Amino acid sequence: MDLSRPWAPxxxxxxxxxxxxxxxxxxxxxxxxSPKTPLLQHRSCQHAGDLLQKRVLCSxxxxxxxxxxxxxxxxxxLLSSSHTLAVEVLRWSERRQPPLPxxxxxxxxxxxxxxxxxxxxxCCRALSKLHNLRRSFFVDVFALAPAAFxxxxxxxxxxxxxxxxxxxxxxxxxxxxxxxxxxxILRVYKEVPVLRS
Numbered sequence: 001m002d003l004s005r006p007w008a009p010x011x012x013x014x015x016x017x018x019x020x021x022x023x024x025x026x027x028x029x030x031x032x033x034s035p036k037t038p039l040l041q042h043r044s045c046q047h048a049g050d051l052l053q054k055r056v057l058c059s060x061x062x063x064x065x066x067x068x069x070x071x072x073x074x075x076x077x078l079l080s081s082s083h084t085l086a087v088e089v090l091r092w093s094e095r096r097q098p099p100l101p102x103x104x105x106x107x108x109x110x111x112x113x114x115x116x117x118x119x120x121x122x123c124c125r126a127l128s129k130l131h132n133l134r135r136s137f138f139v140d141v142f143a144l145a146p147a148a149f150x151x152x153x154x155x156x157x158x159x160x161x162x163x164x165x166x167x168x169x170x171x172x173x174x175x176x177x178x179x180x181x182x183x184x185i186l187r188v189y190k191e192v193p194v195l196r197s
Contacts, residue, residue, distance in 0.1 A: 035102070036081035036088070039117060039163055062170045063179065071179035078117055078182050079167065085186075086115035086194045100197065108195045115194070120185055122159040129188055137181040144173045 031037050066072040077083045086105040093099050107115035110126035124130055142150065149169060156162045166178040 037079075038160065039079050039167060061167075062172065063167060063175050065172060066176050066179040068176070068179070071176065071183045074183035074186055075167070075179045077186065081117070083117075083186055084190055084194070085117065085120055087117070089194050090196070097196065104197050106195050106197070108189070108192045111195060115189075118159045118163055120189055121163060121182070127188070130185065133181065133184050133188070137177065140177050141174060144177060145169075145171060149174065 031040050063075045064072065066075065081088045086108065087102065090100040090105040091102075102114060105114050105116075107113050107119060107124050107126070109130070110124050113119050113123060115124075122134070141153075145153070149165070149171060152165055153162065156165055166174065169175055169178075
């Protein structure tokens with residue numbers, strides 16, 4: 001672009017489009033590799049020729065419609081790794097203690113697996129309170145969810161995929177119940193300090 005001549009409206013539009021594409025590419029690259037965003041890594045931008053499509057990466061998500069602010073915030077914290085689970089808290093040095101490698105950020109309850117989002121939601125079996133929350137959650141989900149969602153849930157290949165199904169659903173009743181579940185699980189994990197090796 002020749003900057004010595006007066007700019008035409010099309011030049012401005014081209015610059016705006018180039019900046020938007022650059023921002024989308026940067027966000028897409030970050031989400032694809034960041035250890036903080038495993039629950040968002042499946043939302044890579046769709047490519048149309050050389051252009052990234054903003055509708056996938058930057059579109060409004062149904063979980064933002066959850067009416068209870070604390071529940072909505074819990075889902076956003078889960079997705080952005082802004083929570084008090086060991087996978088995040090032990091990533092940073094604190095009070096002269098160095099950060100721990102991911103493999104050493106063990107669950108404060110079972111002390112055998114890495115305490116990440118998926119483990120906290122679905123896998124830890126060391127606390128009956130967690131088991132009871134999961135059982136109650138799934139009883140409600142099986143009563144609320146449409147058959148197609150339940151079919152996808154049954155065929156999900158991993159707990160990570162189960163989490164993504166709940167986050168990506170458009171069914172507000174299911175999302176609201178999931179948000180409450182996330183809120184309750186994160187609250188249980190706040191009751192006991194993280195396990196430092």
